[in-house]
Amino acid sequence: MGKIRAFRGEILSVGTDPRGDAQAVRHEDDGLLVVEDGIIVARGAYADLGEQFSDVPVQEIAGLIVPGFIDAHVHYPQTDRIASHGEQLLDWLDRHIFPAEKAFVDRAYGDEVAAFFLGELLRNGTTSALVYPTVHEQSVDALFEAALARNMRMVSGKVLMDLGPDGLRDTPETARGESDALIRRWRGRGRLGYAVTPRFILTSSDEQLHVTAGLLTDHPDALLHTHLAENLHECAAVAERFPEAADYLDAYDRFGLVTDRSVFAHGIHLNDRACTRLHESGAGIAVCPSSNLFLGSGHFNFGQADRHGVRLGLGTDVGAGTSFSMLHTSGLAYQAALMREDRLDPFRALWLATAGSAALMHIEDRVGALAEGQEADFTVLDAASTPLLARRTAGATLAERLFALQILGDDRAIAATYIMGECAWRRPENSDHRRTN
Known part of the structure; x- marks a missing residue:
């Protein structure tokens, strides 16, 4: 067994075009993403997977975990x-x-x-x-x-x-x-x-x-x-x-x-x-x-x-x-x-x-959906990264939060970026955009 670790938090991905697939949206409000040597080996609700992977180090993620963006x-x-x-x-x-x-x-x-x-x-x-x-x-x-x-x-x-x-x-x-x-x-x-x-x-x-x-x-x-x-x-x-x-x-x-x-x-x-x-x-x-x-x-x-x-x-x-x-x-x-x-x-x-x-780009088998077998590239979104976003998303549904991030979000809403399960970028603490002073 190689290096294995887990990430716990809210997880969202859309693996296929939701216009034609009612099952395209995959969301765990309290989810677990298990990564071995950079590859996702399990994903699901923490309640379902937590006991199975109880011996794996778990990192708590504050924010919305989504697949890394693909330009x-x-x-x-x-x-x-x-x-x-x-x-x-x-x-x-x-x-x-x-x-x-x-x-x-x-x-x-x-x-x-x-x-x-x-x-x-x-x-x-x-x-x-x-x-x-x-x-x-x-x-x-x-x-x-x-x-x-x-x-x-x-x-x-x-x-x-x-x-x-x-x-x-x-x-x-x-x-x-x-x-x-x-x-x-x-x-x-x-x-x-x-x-x-x-x-x-x-x-x-x-x-x-x-x-x-x-x-x-x-x-x-x-x-x-x-x-x-x-x-x-x-x-x-x-x-x-x-x-x-x-x-x-x-x-x-x-x-x-x-x-x-x-x-x-x-x-x-x-x-x-x-x-x-x-x-x-x-x-x-x-x-x-x-x-x-x-x-x-x-x-x-x-x-x-x-x-x-x-x-x-x-x-x-x-x-x-x-x-x-x-x-x-x-x-x-x-x-x-x-x-x-x-x-x-x-x-x-x-x-x-x-x-x-x-x-x-013909890389959908590798990245894009946070699916089991894919590479663990993901981004953590912070829906409270600015005072306006925090106000707009307070008590909002998932769709409303996502839309607010889409319209009001930018680089300030990126809390961290992970490549193959390793943190490649994290927002500096002294640039917390939620501060109003």
């Missing part, structure tokens, strides 16, 4: 350009982002940003993420080495963009060679996964898009991670370049890039044909409400996606997204849905930020 789309090199003023997507990239990403030719700079980025994820309760680096091979190494040191489950891969600006331009040949080398270097190490990552279809030549398809064929365990239908100006440029394509998604499809392992960020300007194709292929969308609002791109159509059965997860999309907090992001998702009179239930919002994103 399905985020850019670590854009951390220092968060809150950059004044542009929509294409101009924002040219003015703010591309110049910043050129600095990642310096491995030491990449190391410093990666360390800060992962620290911010943990501080916000995020334990897994699907991450954009830059075109530079060393930017992937920096992220993966930092994630390996922290035992975090990260999926990433070198950005491909042979039509990018000077300093951020590779070739079809280097895209292939460097991606293959990175996969060989990192496959099977720690809790890391690889994603073949063309930036978006306008920054890759037809030749490089064919190379992308070849990489996915040769590495069937890799994801495809890219952008789709984020901004109307972008959509118009795609239509101009690919006039024979039925729509933006079809442009990718013509290169064999729409499969059940494809994760497309945004997808806020999709027609019904594209949604049908997403469903048929098993591809999915990482919904990014914060960046969609910040860049003036629009609001995701939850109703349309649900009618077509499109797979969904949730992403912060930092640095166009304005917060690392998945609580804050899920609150914006609620508001974006309500713009079209769709009412995002708080349990479904939690599913999107945890098991939904895990399924989108």
Whole structure:
């Protein structure tokens, strides 16, 4: 028997989409989570399990234990350009982002940003993420080495963009060679996964898009991670370049890039044909409400996606997204849905930020539901972390507490973050936000 310990407290997870599964919500008001060598071996009511595990050390947890948040789309090199003023997507990239990403030719700079980025994820309760680096091979190494040191489950891969600006331009040949080398270097190490990552279809030549398809064929365990239908100006440029394509998604499809392992960020300007194709292929969308609002791109159509059965997860999309907090992001998702009179239930919002994103990233067998056999990544939420939250949640039902955390919560509501059953971040005592003085 390896290292075994237990955590006692209120436990909540939503393992499947609650819209279609009445048993999706799993809640123990006084629960026990038993962890052996980082893996959950038992979960249930303390009254049922306490005697069975009476010889196991128990840590009492004050707060609501939920699965660690899973960010399905985020850019670590854009951390220092968060809150950059004044542009929509294409101009924002040219003015703010591309110049910043050129600095990642310096491995030491990449190391410093990666360390800060992962620290911010943990501080916000995020334990897994699907991450954009830059075109530079060393930017992937920096992220993966930092994630390996922290035992975090990260999926990433070198950005491909042979039509990018000077300093951020590779070739079809280097895209292939460097991606293959990175996969060989990192496959099977720690809790890391690889994603073949063309930036978006306008920054890759037809030749490089064919190379992308070849990489996915040769590495069937890799994801495809890219952008789709984020901004109307972008959509118009795609239509101009690919006039024979039925729509933006079809442009990718013509290169064999729409499969059940494809994760497309945004997808806020999709027609019904594209949604049908997403469903048929098993591809999915990482919904990014914060960046969609910040860049003036629009609001995701939850109703349309649900009618077509499109797979969904949730992403912060930092640095166009304005917060690392998945609580804050899920609150914006609620508001974006309500713009079209769709009412995002708080349990479904939690599913999107945890098991939904895990399924989108094909890691749902490992994380996302605090289920027996999964890795013990979890976050402790404090519904009294601010005076307003404490007042709003006093005497509230579980659904009301969860919704209040979704709308009013942010990094202050994260009491602690655990990786494989070990505390990776804890809110400092001297930053107890419940104080009013």
